[in-house]
Amino acid sequence: VSARPNDAPSASAPLSADEEHARLSKAWSSGPGLHGFLSDIDHKTIGRRFIVTAFGFFIAGGVLAALMRLQLARPENTLIGPDLYNQIFTMHGTTMMFLFAVPIMLGMGVYLVPLMVGTRNIVFPRMNAFAYWVFLFGGLMLYTAFLLNAGPDAGWFSYTPLAGPQFSPGKRADFWAQLITFTEVSALLVAVILIATIFKLRAPGMTLDRIPLFVWAQLVTAFTVMFAMPAVMYASTALISDRLVGTHFYNPAEGGDSLLWQHLFWFFGHPEVYLIFMPALGMISPIIETFSRRPIFGYTAMVVSLIATAFLSFSLWVHHMFATDVPELAKSFFTAASMIIAIPTAVQIFCWITTLWSGRLNFRTPMLFVLAFFFILTLGGLTGIMLGSVPLDLQIHDTYFVVAHLHYVLIGGAVFPLFGAFYYWFPKMTGRMLSETLGRWNFWLFFIGFNLTFFPMHNLGLHGMPRRVYTYPADVGWNLLNALASIGAATIAVSILIFIVNVVRTLRRGQRAPGDPWGAPGLEWLTSSPPPPYNFAHIPVVGAREPLWEAHGVAGRVEGLTFDTPMTLVTRFTDAAPDHRIIFPKPTIWPFVSAVAVAVLFISSIFTPWAVVWGSIPVAIALTIWFWPKQDENRESVALEVKP
Amino acid sequence: MRRHVCGFTLLACANAAAAATFQDALTPAGPQASHIYDLWMLMLWVCSVVFVAIMMAYGIALWRAPRSTERTPADTTESPARERRHVIAVSIATAVSTLGLFGLIVASVMTDRALASLPLGEGIVINVTAHQWWWEAMYDDHEPSRVFYTANELHVPVGRPVMVRLRSSDVIHSFWVPNLHGKRDLIPGRDLLITFRADKAGLYRGQCAEFCGHQHAKMAFLVIAQEPEKYERWAAAQREAAREPQDDTQKLGQRVFESGPCIMCHTIQGTTAQGRTGPDLTHLASRRTLGAGTLPNTRDHLAGWIADPHTTKPGVNMPAIALAPDDLHALVAYLESLE
Numbered sequence: 001v002s003a004r005p006n007d008a009p010s011a012s013a014p015l016s017a018d019e020e021h022a023r024l025s026k027a028w029s030s031g032p033g034l035h036g037f038l039s040d041i042d043h044k045t046i047g048r049r050f051i052v053t054a055f056g057f058f059i060a061g062g063v064l065a066a067l068m069r070l071q072l073a074r075p076e077n078t079l080i081g082p083d084l085y086n087q088i089f090t091m092h093g094t095t096m097m098f099l100f101a102v103p104i105m106l107g108m109g110v111y112l113v114p115l116m117v118g119t120r121n122i123v124f125p126r127m128n129a130f131a132y133w134v135f136l137f138g139g140l141m142l143y144t145a146f147l148l149n150a151g152p153d154a155g156w157f158s159y160t161p162l163a164g165p166q167f168s169p170g171k172r173a174d175f176w177a178q179l180i181t182f183t184e185v186s187a188l189l190v191a192v193i194l195i196a197t198i199f200k201l202r203a204p205g206m207t208l209d210r211i212p213l214f215v216w217a218q219l220v221t222a223f224t225v226m227f228a229m230p231a232v233m234y235a236s237t238a239l240i241s242d243r244l245v246g247t248h249f250y251n252p253a254e255g256g257d258s259l260l261w262q263h264l265f266w267f268f269g270h271p272e273v274y275l276i277f278m279p280a281l282g283m284i285s286p287i288i289e290t291f292s293r294r295p296i297f298g299y300t301a302m303v304v305s306l307i308a309t310a311f312l313s314f315s316l317w318v319h320h321m322f323a324t325d326v327p328e329l330a331k332s333f334f335t336a337a338s339m340i341i342a343i344p345t346a347v348q349i350f351c352w353i354t355t356l357w358s359g360r361l362n363f364r365t366p367m368l369f370v371l372a373f374f375f376i377l378t379l380g381g382l383t384g385i386m387l388g389s390v391p392l393d394l395q396i397h398d399t400y401f402v403v404a405h406l407h408y409v410l411i412g413g414a415v416f417p418l419f420g421a422f423y424y425w426f427p428k429m430t431g432r433m434l435s436e437t438l439g440r441w442n443f444w445l446f447f448i449g450f451n452l453t454f455f456p457m458h459n460l461g462l463h464g465m466p467r468r469v470y471t472y473p474a475d476v477g478w479n480l481l482n483a484l485a486s487i488g489a490a491t492i493a494v495s496i497l498i499f500i501v502n503v504v505r506t507l508r509r510g511q512r513a514p515g516d517p518w519g520a521p522g523l524e525w526l527t528s529s530p531p532p533p534y535n536f537a538h539i540p541v542v543g544a545r546e547p548l549w550e551a552h553g554v555a556g557r558v559e560g561l562t563f564d565t566p567m568t569l570v571t572r573f574t575d576a577a578p579d580h581r582i583i584f585p586k587p588t589i590w591p592f593v594s595a596v597a598v599a600v601l602f603i604s605s606i607f608t609p610w611a612v613v614w615g616s617i618p619v620a621i622a623l624t625i626w627f628w629p630k631q632d633e634n635r636e637s638v639a640l641e642v643k644p
Numbered sequence: 645m646r647r648h649v650c651g652f653t654l655l656a657c658a659n660a661a662a663a664a665t666f667q668d669a670l671t672p673a674g675p676q677a678s679h680i681y682d683l684w685m686l687m688l689w690v691c692s693v694v695f696v697a698i699m700m701a702y703g704i705a706l707w708r709a710p711r712s713t714e715r716t717p718a719d720t721t722e723s724p725a726r727e728r729r730h731v732i733a734v735s736i737a738t739a740v741s742t743l744g745l746f747g748l749i750v751a752s753v754m755t756d757r758a759l760a761s762l763p764l765g766e767g768i769v770i771n772v773t774a775h776q777w778w779w780e781a782m783y784d785d786h787e788p789s790r791v792f793y794t795a796n797e798l799h800v801p802v803g804r805p806v807m808v809r810l811r812s813s814d815v816i817h818s819f820w821v822p823n824l825h826g827k828r829d830l831i832p833g834r835d836l837l838i839t840f841r842a843d844k845a846g847l848y849r850g851q852c853a854e855f856c857g858h859q860h861a862k863m864a865f866l867v868i869a870q871e872p873e874k875y876e877r878w879a880a881a882q883r884e885a886a887r888e889p890q891d892d893t894q895k896l897g898q899r900v901f902e903s904g905p906c907i908m909c910h911t912i913q914g915t916t917a918q919g920r921t922g923p924d925l926t927h928l929a930s931r932r933t934l935g936a937g938t939l940p941n942t943r944d945h946l947a948g949w950i951a952d953p954h955t956t957k958p959g960v961n962m963p964a965i966a967l968a969p970d971d972l973h974a975l976v977a978y979l980e981s982l983e
Contacts, residue, residue, distance in 0.1 A: 081958050082858050155855050161832060162815040162857055167776075252833025258816060259831065292709065293718045297730055323818055323829045323854075325836050328760070332753050339745045346741045349698065350734045357705040358726065360712035360719065374702050382691040385745070389752035391680045391759055392687060394826020395669040398818060398853040462684075464667035464822040466853045469861035473937075476667050476849065519714040549718040 015563065020537050023563040028120065028533040030587035039587040041125035042533055043114050046132050048429065050107025053136055054100050059496070060143065061095035064088045066493055069453075073486035075474035085470035086153040087172075091146055093156025094176065097272065098183040099139045101414060105279035106190045106225075108421060109218040111429065113194060115524035116212050118203030118542065120535045120568040121584055123196040124189075126591045126626065131189040133595030138182025141603055145175040152176035155468065157269065158239065160250035160261040165243045174243055174606040180236040181602055184229045191225035194218055201568065202576045203523065205542035205555060210576075212522055213302055217282025220306045224275045224313065232268035235261060245609050259324055266317035274313040276410060278306060280417040281348060284370050287420050288352055290520040291367040292359025295546050298351035305344035312341040322393045331390045338388030342381055349374065364518075365439030369420030372447050376412025380405055383458065398468075401461025407454045419446070419499070426506070427513030431529045434510065438502040442495050449491025456481035456488075521546035526554065539569055542576070565636060583637055590626035597622045667849035669822040673869065674841045676759055676825040683755040690744060701737075759825075762839050767805035770798060774810075774817035774830040776856060776961065777863040778923055778936040783879065784809075792882045793911070795923030796865045796936045801875035802845050810836040815857060821850035821867050829854055842869035849937070858959035864937025878930075885914030886926045886982050897978025900971045905963065912982065922962060928982045935960065947976045 015023075030040040040046070067088055071080040080088065114122050122128055145151055152172045154163035163173040198219045202211070211219075238249040239261070248254035250261050285296050296302060318326055318334040326334075352374075361367070383405040386392050396402060419442070426434050460481050465472060472478055516525035525548055527536055540547065543555030558578070561567045566584035571577060601615030665671040672678040769784040781794050800806045810819055812830040819838060820827035823846075828838040842848070852863035870878065889895040901907065902916055909922035917925075931941055938957050939945040948955075951972060953962045967975065 082861065083959065086858065086860075154857075159816055159855070162855070167815050167857060258833060291712075293712050293716050295718075295720055298734060301734070323827045324831060325829075325834055328756070331756070335752055336749050339749055342745060343738065343742055347734070347738050350737045353698075353702050353705050354730045354734055356702070356709060358709075358719075358730070360710045360716055361706065362712045362714065362716070364714075371706070375699065378695055378698050382695055385691065385748065386684075386687050389683065389687065389748065389755075391683055391752060391755040391826065394828075395677075395680050395684070395822060397827060398855075462669050464669060464849075464851070466820070466851055468855040471861050477665070517714065519716070519718070521718065546718070546720060549720050 017537070020563060021532065024534040024537060025532060027562075027564050027566050035589060036587070038592045039589045041121075041129045041585070041587050041591070043110050043122035043125060043128060044429075044531065044533075044535075046122075046125075046128050047107050047109075047111025049132050050103050050110055050135070053132075053139065054104035054107055057095050057099035057139055058104070059500075061092050061100055062493065062496060064092040064095070066489055068092065069486040069489035071470060072472070072482050074483065075472050075479050077471055080470065082470045083153070086468075087146065087149075087151040089468055090152045090155050090176070091142070094142065094152065094179065096410075097156055097276075098179060099135075099142070101276040101410065102183065102187055102225075102272070103135055104418065105221065105276060105414070106187060106194070108283070108418075108425075109194050109221070109279060110190060112425065112524060113197055113215055113218055114201065115428075115527065115531060115535055116215050116522055117198060117201060117206060118523045118526075118536060118540050119197070119201040120539070121566070122193055123201060124193050126585055126588060127189050128193050130591035130595050131186045131193070133592050134182055134189075134598060135186035137595060137599035138179050138186070138602075141182070141599070142175060142179045145171070150175060152179075157265060158236075158261075159265075160239065160242075160258050161252075163239060164250055165246075166251075168243075171606055174240060177236040177240040177243070178602050178606055180232060181240075182599070184233045184236075185598075187225050188229050191222035191229075194222040195226075198222075199573050200570050200579075202571055203539050203542050204558060204569065204571055204576055204578050206571075206576045208574055209299070210542055210545045213285035213296060213299070214279075214282035214522075216303050217278050217285075217306055220310045221275045221278045221282075224271050224278070224310045227314065228268045228271035228275065231264050232272075235264035235268070238264075240605075244605070259321075262321050262324065263317070266320045267314070269320065270317045271310075271313040273406075273410070274309055277413045278309060280373075280414040281306065281345075283417045283421040283424075284352065284373060286520065286522055287366045287370045287417075287424050288355055288359075289546070290424070290518045291362045291364060291370075292356050293362070293519075294355050294359035295521070295549070296351065297354040297358070298347075299545065301347055302351055305347045308344040309341060312337060312344070316341060316388075319388055319393065322390050323397055335388050335390055339385050342385055345377075345381060349378065364423075365434070365436055365443060366420040366424035368440070368443045369416045369423065372443070373412060373416045373420075376408055376416060376450070380408025380412050384409060396461050398466055399461030400457040400465045400467060403467055404454045404457035404461065407450075407457075411450060411454075416446075419443075422499075424518070425524075426503075427517045428524055428529050428531070430507060430510075431513050432506050432510035433513045433517060434506050435502050438498055438505075442498045442502060445491055445495035445498065449488045449493075449495055452488030452491060453485045454488070456484045460485075516548065521549040521553075523547055534566075562640065565640065567640075581640075583633075583640070586633070588626070590622060594619065594622040594626055665823070666847055667822055667851065671823055673823045673844040673846060673848060674825065675762060675843065676840045677823055679755050679758045680826060683751060686751055687748060690748060694741070694744065762805055762841060764805045764807060764839060767807050767839070768801065769807045769809065770800075771809045771811065772798075772819060772830070774812045774814075774819070774852065774856075774863075776814050777852070777859040777957075779863070779865045780813075780923065783882070790883060792879070792926075793924040794882060794927065794931070796933060797868065797931045798865065799868045799870060799875055799878050800842055801872040802842055802869050804872065805839055805841045808838045808840075810838060816854050817852045817856045817863070818854035819850065820853040821848050823848040824867065827853045842867070845869050845871060851937070859957055862936060862938045862957050862960075864933075866932060866937065881930070881983070882927055884927075886912045888914075889978055890981060893974045894978045894981050896971070897974035897976070900967065900975045901978060904967070904975075905965060906975075909962070925979065925982060929980050930983050943976055943980055946979060947972055950975065 030036045071077050150172050152175055154168055154173055158176055161167055241247045242249055248256040250256050250258055252258055289296050315337040319338045423434055423439055460478055465478050513529045515528050538557035540554045541556040544550035544553040547553035558569055567581055570579045570582050572579050597618040601619055604611030604615055672681045771782040771784055773780040779796050781798055783792050785791050810830040812832045817830045818827045825840040828836055846869055848867045850865045889898045907917045909919040911918050911924045913926040934941050934949050935957050950965050952964045953960050
């Protein structure tokens with residue numbers, strides 16, 4: 001079977017595989033050297049950069065967490081004073097949410113989605129590169145500020161009026177607000193790119209009901225990003241204009257409202273949690289599928305649950321504000337919504353357990369991380385139900401109980417699956433298999449250390465310990481549990497160190513990975529490990545939901561795409577029938593230059609509002625050159641046109 | 645002096661006895677905290693049962709499934725009978741979870757109503773204003789002459805409802821005494837109310853629960869629940885103007901106070917000191933702690949606090965006061981006489 005675009009040129013004589021490889025590689029690669037490095041627009045390169053950079057920030061955020069646990073290991077400790085401690089916990093939260101969790105999840109999507117849907121690159125590849133550079137510059141700005149003792153210190157939630165001009169003089173809160181701008185721009189662009197890729201670049205035959213669950217999760221997440229992020233973008237812009245040009249959005253003395261910030265922030269902030277969690281749900285499905293040798297039970301229920309989770313995640317934000325003056329009836333509504341969101345997640349857990357029930361299991365490291373998810377996330381989900389209840393929340397809100405809960409859902413719900421995903425897709429990304437022995441050490445130390453760190457925090461919260469305190473008195477009865485948590489944190493640190501050793505060793509002399517080392521069902525395993533720059537020499541035609549497991553799962557290949565231009569096939573949204581061919585833009589340095597100009601504008605505007613005026617000139621110049629139509633590209637495109 | 649030491653020892657003993665319970669949501673001392681505690685126990689049991697049930701299904705699934713390797717052929721067969729069994733199992737599990745959740749929602753809403761229905765007759769009204777990083781308390785009364793101020797320490801009568809009007813003078817704080825009730829924020833530009841009742845006499849520690857900047861960690865206060873007669877005696881004493889200095893040292897201390905920077909921020913009723921930026925010191929010696937729960941209120945700590953508050957509470961808004969040793973000694977003697 002062969003899908004052929006309507007306007008395909010008549011097939012020429014077949015080429016040898018080597019010749020195809022040489023010509024396609026030339027068409028899809030960027031040049032050599034530094035210029036080539038900065039110009040690269042391959043989704044795999046950009047995805048890898050997102051993942052590596054975000055992991056770097058994960059390590060930085062982890063070091064900050066270790067410092068906090070060191071300070072809290074015993075009562076009345078004077079190791080870290082309040083000024084530094086407040087910066088550290090603010091940086092930890094901001095890093096983990098904005099510089100690690102969201103970018104790494106989107107980065108996994110950028111790397112994997114085109115491979116999973118069977119195409120050659122992501123749409124808008126230059127915008128994708130731009131999104132990466134903007135993210136990188138934002139993160140560097142924040143850490144430069146932190147190292148210069150100008151790190152934000154009003155919490156990752158930056159409540160007004162504490163973060164406002166009166167109570168946070170200096171530039172600390174401005175760096176925080178601008179970091180939000182950087183990461184929002186980046187995340188929104190990647191969301192648009194992922195949605196367009198999933199809608200239009202799926203291999204022919206990949207109808208809606210054959211889209212891999214990971215890709216569904218990325219699609220739903222991308223939409224969540226598009227609806228959630230503008231709220232915080234508006235909120236942080238209003239904050240920075242309160243601080244820089246004397247507006248009064250959040251100043252009650254001048255008719256503003258200090259609670260407005262909380263509404264806007266949490267309208268974004270709660271979906272934010274789910275847009276970290278949902279891609280992780282997407283990672284669990286392929287891992288369970290592969291290591292239980294069974295297709296996931298209840299595909300439709302899984303997809304509907306994801307969509308339901310995304311919708312419901314927008315109606316929970318007030319449960320962060322039960323202690324403020326919210327009307328009673330409204331509180332009841334948000335209690336119900338906060339509890340009901342457990343249902344779609346429960347459905348997914350039930351479907352996975354059913355899959356395990358009828359499967360044949362292979363306990364490799366990726367599977368161990370995913371199996372731990374069930375234990376940790378179920379616990380975290382149940383404490384989430386408790387936090388949804390208004391009266392109970394009044395006691396445990398802003399205590400260590402919440403710290404325990406949020407780490408159970410975010411580490412158990414997102415980081416454990418993410419580590420499983422690292423072990424699972426590492427061979428695909430690098431062509432080498434991570435060590436299984438070190439993987440098991442990594443897993444068990446992480447699992448034990450995690451529970452040792454965070455389980456006692458439930459009790460600490462119930463016994464009255466509030467969050468965000470740099471020290472605590474010796475006579476309130478919190479000493480032992482804090483010491484335990486600090487020991488657990490050390491254990492986690494060791495396990496992460498083992499992971500890094502494993503990665504470095506494997507990259508140097510790890511065992512080579514074949515195209516499909518796990519016997520997995522997805523299209524990404526159809527190509528070599530690591531994939532060539534063009535992903536697939538011939539785009540496959542999909543004949544089943546698990547293409548590599550079914551007899552006619554790969555039902556043929558697409559012919560008629562040229563080998564010398566970066567060309568791929570665009571298909572229709574619902575039935576993925578071939579629509580037309582598209583020529584991709586070539587690598588260019590201008591996304592990088594534009595990102596530099598944008599970074600200069602954003603950072604300078606912290607110091608003077610005039611930067612918005614003068615800074616927009618280099619941005620305009622860079623963008624104009626980036627988008628200037630190129631005659632030779634047009635000629636090439638016209639030459640390839642064929643009459644029907 | 646011995647009395648102070650004794651007092652502090654007593655406090656220390658009380659603390660030791662109550663070590664793990666005097667700031668604790670699981671040791672309720674009033675109806676509000678009890679309602680929440682009951683809801684907590686219900687939730688804990690329901691959630692534990694759910695957790696165990698899910699872990700059992702999961703454990704059995706892992707235990708019964710045969711093992712495989714990467715080379716084991718995938719099982720893509722479909723058996724309608726098996727499929728139906730699985731659909732039924734997942735549907736039942738989902739239905740049971742949904743029903744359980746509805747039960748918890750109902751319990752939660754009913755608890756919420758119970759919290760809102762505390763009878764408020766014969767209650768006392770306290771206006772609490774949060775400052776970075778201490779608590780100002782004004783005991784309100786119909787008769788203006790009976791109104792009095794204190795700080796960082798609330799006395800309440802056992803068995804009578806307490807209405808606390810919450811305000812903030814700067815950023816958002818949160819009023820939280822876990823043994824008595826959940827928390828309620830103090831938000832600039834808004835007036836909020838929290839009502840509670842202490843049914844057991846005792847000393848309960850509260851703490852700011854909303855991050856409020858530099859010294860959020862050291863913004864604590866005490867609630868002392870007393871028998872109504874004892875409370876009335878305490879309130880009557882608080883309404884009095886400050887005690888006159890008794891000896892020359894104390895007189896010198898008062899002069900130091902009134903001629904130094906202290907007077908800019910603090911009030912001592914019956915003297916010229918009427919500053920309102922810092923805590924009211926009219927009856928400082930009757931209070932148990934200094935610096936919003938930072939230090940026990942002893943002579944040594946008070947002297948250290950005045951000379952250098954930034955060692956124990958870095959960033960506190962009170963400046964270090966440089967005084968000659970004699971002046972400091974006299975000032976402390978005066979302040980410690982303000983019962």
